[in-house]
Amino acid sequence: MHLDPVANMQLLVSGLAIGSIYALVALGFVLIYNAVGVVNFAQGEFVMFPSYIAVTFLLPATAVFGTLVHWQLPVLVVYALVLVLMVGFGLLFNRIAYHPLRDRGWLPVVISTIGVSIFLRNAAQLTWGSQPIVMPSLFTVDTIAVGPLHIRPQDLLIIGVTAVLIAFQYFLFERTTLGKQMRATAQDRTTARLIGIRVGRIVAITFVYSALLGTISGLLVAPLFTVTKEMGGLIALKAFAASIVGGFGSIPGAIAGGLAIGVIETFGGFYISSSYVDAIAFIILIGVLLFKPSGLFGERVAEKA
Amino acid sequence: MKLDRKNFLATTGAAAAGAAIGFPAIVGAAPEPIRLGLIPCLTGSNALLGQQEHEGATLAVEEINARPDKVYGGRPFEIVEEDATNDNQSAVAALNKLLGENIVAVVCPVLSTQVQAMAPVMKTHEIPWMTGGTAVKNTQLGVPGMFRLRASDGITAAGMTNFAVKDKKGKKVAIMHASDAFGTGGADQIVQNLEKLGMKPVANEQYPKDAKDFTAEILKVKQSGADVLLMYIQNPSDTAIILKQIKSLGLTIPVIGSPSLANQTAMEVAGKDAYGTFAAVDFIVGFNSNVATHFLTSFFRKYHHLPDVGTGSGWVYDSMYMLADVYKKQKGTDPKATIASLKGVKNWNGVLGTFSADAEGNMVHSVSIGQNQDGKLRLVKKVSG
Numbered sequence: 001m002h003l004d005p006v007a008n009m010q011l012l013v014s015g016l017a018i019g020s021i022y023a024l025v026a027l028g029f030v031l032i033y034n035a036v037g038v039v040n041f042a043q044g045e046f047v048m049f050p051s052y053i054a055v056t057f058l059l060p061a062t063a064v065f066g067t068l069v070h071w072q073l074p075v076l077v078v079y080a081l082v083l084v085l086m087v088g089f090g091l092l093f094n095r096i097a098y099h100p101l102r103d104r105g106w107l108p109v110v111i112s113t114i115g116v117s118i119f120l121r122n123a124a125q126l127t128w129g130s131q132p133i134v135m136p137s138l139f140t141v142d143t144i145a146v147g148p149l150h151i152r153p154q155d156l157l158i159i160g161v162t163a164v165l166i167a168f169q170y171f172l173f174e175r176t177t178l179g180k181q182m183r184a185t186a187q188d189r190t191t192a193r194l195i196g197i198r199v200g201r202i203v204a205i206t207f208v209y210s211a212l213l214g215t216i217s218g219l220l221v222a223p224l225f226t227v228t229k230e231m232g233g234l235i236a237l238k239a240f241a242a243s244i245v246g247g248f249g250s251i252p253g254a255i256a257g258g259l260a261i262g263v264i265e266t267f268g269g270f271y272i273s274s275s276y277v278d279a280i281a282f283i284i285l286i287g288v289l290l291f292k293p294s295g296l297f298g299e300r301v302a303e304k305a
Numbered sequence: 306m307k308l309d310r311k312n313f314l315a316t317t318g319a320a321a322a323g324a325a326i327g328f329p330a331i332v333g334a335a336p337e338p339i340r341l342g343l344i345p346c347l348t349g350s351n352a353l354l355g356q357q358e359h360e361g362a363t364l365a366v367e368e369i370n371a372r373p374d375k376v377y378g379g380r381p382f383e384i385v386e387e388d389a390t391n392d393n394q395s396a397v398a399a400l401n402k403l404l405g406e407n408i409v410a411v412v413c414p415v416l417s418t419q420v421q422a423m424a425p426v427m428k429t430h431e432i433p434w435m436t437g438g439t440a441v442k443n444t445q446l447g448v449p450g451m452f453r454l455r456a457s458d459g460i461t462a463a464g465m466t467n468f469a470v471k472d473k474k475g476k477k478v479a480i481m482h483a484s485d486a487f488g489t490g491g492a493d494q495i496v497q498n499l500e501k502l503g504m505k506p507v508a509n510e511q512y513p514k515d516a517k518d519f520t521a522e523i524l525k526v527k528q529s530g531a532d533v534l535l536m537y538i539q540n541p542s543d544t545a546i547i548l549k550q551i552k553s554l555g556l557t558i559p560v561i562g563s564p565s566l567a568n569q570t571a572m573e574v575a576g577k578d579a580y581g582t583f584a585a586v587d588f589i590v591g592f593n594s595n596v597a598t599h600f601l602t603s604f605f606r607k608y609h610h611l612p613d614v615g616t617g618s619g620w621v622y623d624s625m626y627m628l629a630d631v632y633k634k635q636k637g638t639d640p641k642a643t644i645a646s647l648k649g650v651k652n653w654n655g656v657l658g659t660f661s662a663d664a665e666g667n668m669v670h671s672v673s674i675g676q677n678q679d680g681k682l683r684l685v686k687k688v689s690g
Contacts, residue, residue, distance in 0.1 A: 004528060007524050007527075007528060010520065010524060010554070011520060011521065011524065014518055014520035014521075015520075017518075018517075018518045066609075122348065125348065125352060129356070130352035130353035130355070130356045131353060131570060132353070132541070132542040132545065132570065132574050133574075134545075134574055134576070142549070142552060142553045143552075143553045143554075143555070145555075150553060150554050150555040152553050221517075224517070224546070224549075225517045225546060226542050226545060226546060226574055228350070228542055229352075230349075230350045230515065231517075233515065234515040234516075234517065235517075266518065266520055266521055267521075268521075269520075269521030269522065270520075270521040270524055270525060274510050274511060274512055274513075274521050274522045274525065275484060275511045275512075275513065276513075277512070277513050277516060277521070278513045278516075
């Protein structure tokens with residue numbers, strides 16, 4: 001297949017857009033892992049559940065428990081409402097799925113997150129049914145023609161919002177007391193507690209922040225992918241791979257890993273075979289685990305010990 | 306009477322004892338129901354198909370049980386349902402559980418991959434297996450009593466290919482399909498039909514399960530110079546997302562799809578992005594019999610939404626009515642006798658058209674090519690296999 005610069009640009013934009021979503025969800029994984037030392041397997045449902053809530057309030061009619069509801073609130077009101085609800089969701093998740101099990105080791109917590117994931121998927125099916133739901137886009141046009149390129153405004157929005165969130169995260173962790181407390185808690189919870197940081201509160205904030213990252217990811221991809229109860233599953237799987245490729249626990253690693261997997265699988269699908277898109281992501285993962293087990297940005301195990 | 310704890314226990318105890326003595330006599334008088342197995346994908350990523358299967362079966366059984374002319378020996382139909390979920394192992398487990406439930410026939414999941422996974426178990430039980438799975442192989446698995454109540458992929462793919470080449474004058478045909486048994490089987494059939502016409506596809510793109518971004522596949526089709534695209538996909542959500550991305554990436558060639566491209570859900574979800582597309586379908590609203598009109602009306606009245614007739618509810622509804630007619634005609638529910646009767650079905654009228662069994666157990670032998678015109682599917686032509 002010949003190298004086509006227009007196709008390459010098109011692939012790059014799509015790859016960066018999907019990679020940005022992987023990066024945002026991977027950040028959620030990493031933040032929770034750093035704060036409490038477990039992988040949250042309900043991270044994909046942090047993407048799916050708020051998307052369903054958003055379409056319920058956005059659309060002229062949505063079937064909830066088989067009954068049509070007619071909210072149709074303005075977009076910005078809905079986005080604000082969903083973010084507020086997901087703050088509560090993050091706190092509840094922390095209180096129910098993590099807090100009661102926090103002193104029993106990592107395995108019960110991981111199983112608890114898997115349980116929440118299954119519960120949320122089935123709750124979504126019971127509440128909204130199996131029908132895929134279309135979330136309206138913020139844009140009136142599907143594509144913008146830039147020369148021979150067809151660019152989706154939604155892709156540009158995804159890339160832009162991700163860039164802003166990364167900048168915000170840098171500011172939060174480097175320049176604010178809260179961010180420093182979160183970093184201190186991530187590095188050593190006992191010492192953090194000894195110097196007066198309210199670790200329980202910081203952990204709760206971390207769950208909330210992680211839920212909000214998932215919410216933003218969901219609101220960004222829903223207009224492209226439709227809202228289904230499965231929408232978060234594959235994204236979370238790739239994001240998990242991305243966080244390992246980047247170095248589990250590393251924030252820059254999660255971002256770089258997400259973007260790299262998005263771009264490489266899109267180009268791989270075009271230049272190698274679309275049949276192997278998923279395989280490509282996981283071949284990268286295996287390669288990194290074999291040759292650089294700590295990931296691209298991860299600390300060496302000896303240093304961490 | 307004062308209702309204290311002692312009196313309450315005495316009263317309820319007496320009632321329970323009375324029921325225990327009297328109830329078997331009542332049960333003994335009631336005719337034994339005819340138990341039919343149903344294995345839809347009620348959970349997982351194909352739950353939409355399973356929900357439609359469940360709805361079609363429930364509606365048919367309610368109607369049949371209310372009609373003395375359809376109920377054999379006063380014995381009502383009873384559905385025994387197990388969830389096939391989204392994977393083959395669960396489907397096999399569900400089947401094994403059903404087989405211990407004293408059932409006389411089974412309506413299988415619509416997913417061919419699950420039907421094929423269940424085949425080794427099905428071979429050991431001589432009961433009627435009603436399927437809507439369209440992979441050609443389903444009726445060639447050596448399962449006695451397998452009957453397909455929809456057109457096979459062989460007929461659908463031949464119809465799509467001939468329409469693309471002969472009617473749309475396609476010289477460079479591209480294929481896009483899912484990686485499951487349905488998608489790969491259908492794509493193989495298209496390739497075979499193209500070979501019969503002395504052609505090869507200029508692109509044959511398979512996407513992995515649960516994929517959400519199809520930029521690479523669509524760009525490859527675009528770069529191949531294809532002048533017509535054939536899509537073989539089961540999942541209506543995938544179909545809708547692909548149509549959206551085809552439009553956004555500026556691919557403007559005619560698109561001809563398998564039945565799910567024109568099912569109710571895909572058309573609703575894809576909206577304007579599906580306008581102008583063609584599909585080979587089992588069923589087009591407005592071009593069918595009184596049976597179909599009755600089905601559509603009753604379905605909408607009961608569920609407040611339209612059915613996905615071909616892929617979802619119609620074939621299940623037909624399965625139930627066909628079994629009811631056979632039981633009534635043969636005056637019994639013996640599974641072996643039912644298989645023999647089903648093999649003799651000829652010109653039986655159902656929602657999806659006229660059914661006649663061939664030697665393999667295929668009951669439907671034609672499809673229609675329809676075009677989505679402003680959200681409504683319009684008949685273009687009928688194609689026989």
